[in-house]
Amino acid sequence: MVRIAVEGCGHGTLHAIYASIAKSCEINGWDGVDLLIIGGDFQAVRNSYDLNCMSVPMKFREIGDFHEYYSGQRRAPYLTIFVGGNHEASNHLFELYYGGWVAPNIYYLGAANIIRFGPLRIAGLSGIWKGYNYNKPHHERLPYNQDDVKSVYHVREYDVRKLLQVKTQVDIGISHDWPRGIEWMGNWKALFAKKDLFEADARAGTLGSSAAKYVMDRLRPPHWFAAHLHCKFSALVNHKLVGHHDSVTPEHEAQQTTSLNGKNGTNGIALETVTTPLVGQLPSVQLNTDEIDLDMDLDDEGQSADMSLRNDPLESRNQPSKALHQDDQFVTEDLRAQLPASFARPAQALPTATVPVPGGITNRTTRFLALDKCLPHRKFLQILEIDPVDIATSTESSEAYTLAYDKEWLAITRVFATELVVGDASSPIPQNRGEAYYRSLIEKEEIWVEENLMQHGKMAVPNNFEVTAPTFDVNVGIGTREQPKEYTNPQTVQFCNMLGIPNPFHLSEEERERKRRGWEAQEVVGEVVEEAIVGEVEADGVADEGEEVEHARIRETVICRQKQALTPILRVEWRQSLLGTSQPTARNDEERKGKVRHTTMCERIIITDNPQAYSCCIGSNVDTPKKI
Numbered sequence: 332m333v334r335i336a337v338e339g340c341g342h343g344t345l346h347a348i349y350a351s352i353a354k355s356c357e358i359n360g361w362d363g364v365d366l367l368i369i370g371g372d373f374q375a376v377r378n379s380y381d382l383n384c385m386s387v388p389m390k391f392r393e394i395g396d397f398h399e400y401y402s403g404q405r406r407a408p409y410l411t412i413f414v415g416g417n418h419e420a421s422n423h424l425f426e427l428y429y430g431g432w433v434a435p436n437i438y439y440l441g442a443a444n445i446i447r448f449g450p451l452r453i454a455g456l457s458g459i460w461k462g463y464n465y466n467k468p469h470h471e472r473l474p475y476n477q478d479d480v481k482s483v484y485h486v487r488e489y490d491v492r493k494l495l496q497v498k499t500q501v502d503i504g505i506s507h508d509w510p511r512g513i514e515w516m517g518n519w520k521a522l523f524a525k526k527d528l529f530e531a532d533a534r535a536g537t538l539g540s541s542a543a544k545y546v547m548d549r550l551r552p553p554h555w556f557a558a559h560l561h562c563k564f565s566a567l568v569n570h571k572l573v574g575h576h577d578s579v580t581p582e583h584e585a586q587q588t589t590s591l592n593g594k595n596g597t598n599g600i601a602l603e604t605v606t607t608p609l610v611g612q613l614p615s616v617q618l619n620t621d622e623i624d625l626d627m628d629l630d631d632e633g634q635s636a637d638m639s640l641r642n643d644p645l646e647s648r649n650q651p652s653k654a655l656h657q658d659d660q661f662v663t664e665d666l667r668a669q670l671p672a673s674f675a676r677p678a679q680a681l682p683t684a685t686v687p688v689p690g691g692i693t694n695r696t697t698r699f700l701a702l703d704k705c706l707p708h709r710k711f712l713q714i715l716e717i718d719p720v721d722i723a724t725s726t727e728s729s730e731a732y733t734l735a736y737d738k739e740w741l742a743i744t745r746v747f748a749t750e751l752v753v754g755d756a757s758s759p760i761p762q763n764r765g766e767a768y769y770r771s772l773i774e775k776e777e778i779w780v781e782e783n784l785m786q787h788g789k790m791a792v793p794n795n796f797e798v799t800a801p802t803f804d805v806n807v808g809i810g811t812r813e814q815p816k817e818y819t820n821p822q823t824v825q826f827c828n829m830l831g832i833p834n835p836f837h838l839s840e841e842e843r844e845r846k847r848r849g850w851e852a853q854e855v856v857g858e859v860v861e862e863a864i865v866g867e868v869e870a871d872g873v874a875d876e877g878e879e880v881e882h883a884r885i886r887e888t889v890i891c892r893q894k895q896a897l898t899p900i901l902r903v904e905w906r907q908s909l910l911g912t913s914q915p916t917a918r919n920d921e922e923r924k925g926k927v928r929h930t931t932m933c934e935r936i937i938i939t940d941n942p943q944a945y946s947c948c949i950g951s952n953v954d955t956p957k958k959i
Contacts, residue, residue: 343395
């Protein structure tokens with residue numbers, strides 16, 4: 332039996348979280364917990380520069396508590412593990428893609444991972460779901476632009492593919508986002524009464540993460556914990572009734588769901604839910620309408636149902652409208668090819684074959700629990716006792732509970748390591764070859780892990796935390812715009828060396844300096860010598876702001892930095908921005924009804940030292956309104 336505490340979103344409030352656990356344990360007569368799980372938005376901010384890599388509006392920026400644990404001023408009283416959310420110091424977590432210590436006694440699970448803690452086997456998936464980025468590589472790399480800060484925490488198919496190769500039982504699953512459809516497996520009426528904005532997306536089948544659902548349906552752990560939506564919600568998933576790829580609707584609810592809001596459990600006893608914190612260390616917070624801006628922002632679930640469907644390339648319902656492309660004859664293929672990837676037509680979804688659940692995965696019921704963030708009068712903390720599914724594998728005493736690597740996951744990591752793409756948006760991820768192809772490779776690598784690591788006692792996660800970035804300096808204000816430097820984390824180096832895999836997260840100082848100089852050059856504002864609209868296209872896509880794109884225009888701008896220079900071209904870059912919403916041209920009021928057009932400017936900027944060299948690129952103005 333392992334005693335754990337589960338917290339929803341962290342939001343940098345470690346002092347209050349740890350104090351609340353201590354008080355909850357005191358109430359229940361416990362002497363502490365063995366493990367704390369935080370469901371994302373941990374905010375491992377080491378210094379003011381890290382804030383520039385966290386997707387949080389400027390008015391909500393805070394340095395938080397974590398920097399004190401990072402610098403050694405404080406030590407976490409309980410072993411803490413967490414997954415990444417959508418409000419993170421993403422540059423810090425990037426250093427530890429495979430997982431690692433962000434501070435002594437605080438461990439990040441990485442983009443995807445399976446780790447062992449004593450008798451428990453724990454799976455983690457970081458990030459949130461955005462279908463339009465799911466099939467992209469991890470292309471974001473410092474220095475980040477505004478788009479990178481928003482996309483870096485989106486779940487990628489590559490990481491989910493690895494988790495879907497697991498063929499043996501895990502005990503706990505963790506994600507930041509809720510698995511899609513989970514709302515129908517609990518008290519959905521109470522949920523929608525409390526969070527009324529959820530209902531439209533839930534009924535459209537777009538609330539939550541498809542990736543988390545895929546993983547939960549495959550791994551079928553007895554417990555799954557999540558956060559993100561800032562409320563407490565519990566549900567029961569009966570995997571014998573819900574098929575591997577079946578959808579769940581309210582009509583199934585009567586047969587397939589059980590509310591878990593009471594104190595009950597299978598392989599776990601919910602002893603205490605902290606609703607009103609009883610500790611003085613909690614910050615004084617006044618509720619106000621600004622709170623929604625932090626997490627229900629443009630990357631969250633406040634989208635319309637139609638737009639969410641367009642964002643999901645894996646849904647069979649995502650078919651492009653014929654009417655949307657009726658004016659395609661006005662757009663050349665060369666012009667369309669110049670658009671960024673986000674404007675590409677959605678790929679046709681391929682039918683997914685149902686894969687039988689492996690015999691090593693025996694559990695048939697998952698208890699789901701989502702919790703709030705740490706604020707007064709909120710349900711953000713739960714403490715439980717959990718047994719592993721396979722008690723026979725439990726060999727450690729409670730005094731010896733430590734983190735250890737997982738044999739099967741290390742084998743999977745070795746198989747997929749050479750296919751990892753980092754920092755290159757133009758490189759596609761390798762095609763998914765299917766479970767049957769990977770299985771023999773994984774079995775071969777499991778033998779390698781046993782012979783080279785297990786037999787030599789190298790499966791324990793080493794306590795090898797090192798400070799990489801500078802610690803917090805009060806003299807550097809949190810409003811600084813300076814981007815942080817990229818650091819090679821020694822933990823990632825040691826992990827890659829241990830497995831004998833490439834380390835794409837390491838760059839030489841010369842390479843990093845070149846990247847930084849290139850980013851800084853983008854900040855130079857030159858003289859605009861020519862500007863014109865060179866094309867207008869209908870597009871299925873999503874603008875950076877999360878608005879549905881019904882209309883897109885390409886503007887090409889030539890910027891001259893130095894007229895006397897000889898270099899003909901310095902770089903070509905794209906900028907994409909939402910121009911606004913307007914009514915298209917119509918002959919009468921009846922025709923205008925319901926025809927709202929979202930126009931997005933896609934601007935290709937050629938920066939040159941010679942104003943004559945690329946003036947020929949500028950085309951004629953094609954700004955004719957079109958009816959959608």
